[in-house]
Amino acid sequence: MSLDDIARNIEAARMGLSQARGKASGWNDSQREQFDKQRLEPLDRAAQQLLLDLAKAQDALRTAAKLQAD
Amino acid sequence: MSDDTVRNESKALRELKGGVLRFAEQMREAIAGARRELVDADRRAQALVDQRRAAVQRAQGEVQRAHAASSDRSRDPAATQQQIKVAREWHAEATRQLEQARRAAQTVASAQADLARALQRTEAAIGENASIAASAIATLDAKLAQLPNTGTAAGLRHAVHGLIVTGEIVGATAGLARLAGNTLQAADISTPVADHNLVQMVEHDHDQAVDYVIEQTAKRPESTGGSQETIA
Numbered sequence: 072m073s074l075d076d077i078a079r080n081i082e083a084a085r086m087g088l089s090q091a092r093g094k095a096s097g098w099n100d101s102q103r104e105q106f107d108k109q110r111l112e113p114l115d116r117a118a119q120q121l122l123l124d125l126a127k128a129q130d131a132l133r134t135a136a137k138l139q140a141d
Numbered sequence: 142m143s144d145d146t147v148r149n150e151s152k153a154l155r156e157l158k159g160g161v162l163r164f165a166e167q168m169r170e171a172i173a174g175a176r177r178e179l180v181d182a183d184r185r186a187q188a189l190v191d192q193r194r195a196a197v198q199r200a201q202g203e204v205q206r207a208h209a210a211s212s213d214r215s216r217d218p219a220a221t222q223q224q225i226k227v228a229r230e231w232h233a234e235a236t237r238q239l240e241q242a243r244r245a246a247q248t249v250a251s252a253q254a255d256l257a258r259a260l261q262r263t264e265a266a267i268g269e270n271a272s273i274a275a276s277a278i279a280t281l282d283a284k285l286a287q288l289p290n291t292g293t294a295a296g297l298r299h300a301v302h303g304l305i306v307t308g309e310i311v312g313a314t315a316g317l318a319r320l321a322g323n324t325l326q327a328a329d330i331s332t333p334v335a336d337h338n339l340v341q342m343v344e345h346d347h348d349q350a351v352d353y354v355i356e357q358t359a360k361r362p363e364s365t366g367g368s369q370e371t372i373a
Contacts, residue, residue, distance in 0.1 A: 072174045072177075072178065073178065074175065076174075077171050077174045077175050080167060080170070080171050080174070081167075081168065081171045083167070084163075084164050084167035084168055084171065085164075087160060087163055087164055087167070088161065088163075091156060091157050091159070091160020091161065091163075091164070092157070092160070106274075106277075110161075110270055110273065110274035110277065111274060113266060113270045114161070114164060114165075114168075114266075114267055114270050114274070116266075117168075117262075117263050117266040117267050117270070118164075118168060118263075118267075120259070120262075120263065121168075121171070121172075121175075121259060121263045124255070124256055124259035124260075124263075125175060125256070127255065127256075128175070128179065128252045128255070128256045131248050131249065131251065131252030131255075132182055132249065132252060134245075134248050135182070135186060135245035135246075135248040135249045135252075136245070138241045138242070138244050138245035138248065139186070139189055139241065139245045141241055
C-alpha cells in the first residue's frame with residue numbers, strides 16, 4: 072500500500088467520522104457541541120495533521136527517488 | 142421526553158460510538174501501513190546503497206587490473222592507458238552514483254524518523270480521545286437505558302440526560318486534563334482538552350446543570366408530567 076493509498080484511507084476515515092458525528096443529533100446543541108469540541112474534533116485534527124505529515128514524507132520519498140534515478 | 146426519543150438517542154449514541162471506534166481502527170491501520178511503507182522505503186534505499194557500493198568495488202578492481210596490465214611490457218602501452226582511462230571513468234561514475242544513493246538513503250531515513258514521531262503523536266492522540274469518547278458514549282447510552290420510565294421521573298429524563306452528558310464530558314475532561322501534563326504535552330499535541338479554561342468552562346456548565354435539575358425538581362409538583370416541556 073502506497074502513502075497515497077494510506078492518505079486516501081485517512082480521508083475516508085475522516086468522512087466516516089464526520090457522518091457519525093452528523094448522526095448523533097439526539098442531544099441538545101450545546102451538549103453536542105461540547106462533546107464534539109472536546110472529543111471528536113481532536114480526532115479529526117489528529118487525522119488532518121497526519122495527512123500533512125504524510126505529504127511531507129511523500130515529498131521526501133520523491134526527492135530520494137530522483138536522487139536514486141539521477 | 143418520549144420512549145421513542147430515548148430509543149432514537151440511544152441508537153444515535155451507538156452509531157456515534159461505532160463511528161468513533163471504526164475511525165480509530167482505520168487510523169490505526171493507516172498508521173501501521175505508513176510505518177510499513179517507510180520501513181520498506183528505507184530497506185530499498187539501503188539495498189541500493191549496498192548494490193552501488195559493490196559496483197564501486199568492482200570498478201576499483203578494474204582500475205587496479207588496468208594499472209597492473211600497464212606494467213606488462215608485452216602489452217600495447219596505448220591500449221593499457223585507454224583501459225586505465227575507461228576503468229577510472231567507470232569508477233568515478235560508480236562513486237557518483239553511490240553518493241547519490243547515500244543521499245537518497247539519508248533523505249529516506251530522515252523522513253522515516255520524522256514520520257515515526259508524527260505517527261506516535263497521532264497514535265497517542267487518537268488512542269486517548271477515541272477510547273475516552275467511546276467509553277463516555279457507552280456509559281451515557283447505558284445510563285440512558287437505565288433511566289426510570291414512569292411518573293415524574295419520566296419528565297426528568299431530559300434534564301437528567303443533559304446532566305449525564307455534561308457529567309460524562311466533565312469526567313472525561315478531568316481525566317485528560319490530568320494527562321495533559323504528561324503524554325499529550327510531551328508529544329506536543331495541541332488539543333482543546335489541554336486547555337484549562339475549557340475544563341473550567343465545562344465544570345462551570347456542569348455546576349449549572351446540577352443547580353438547574355435541583356431547581357426544576359424542587360419546582361415540580363409531585364405527580365404531574367405537564368411541565369415536562371419546560372425542562373426540555
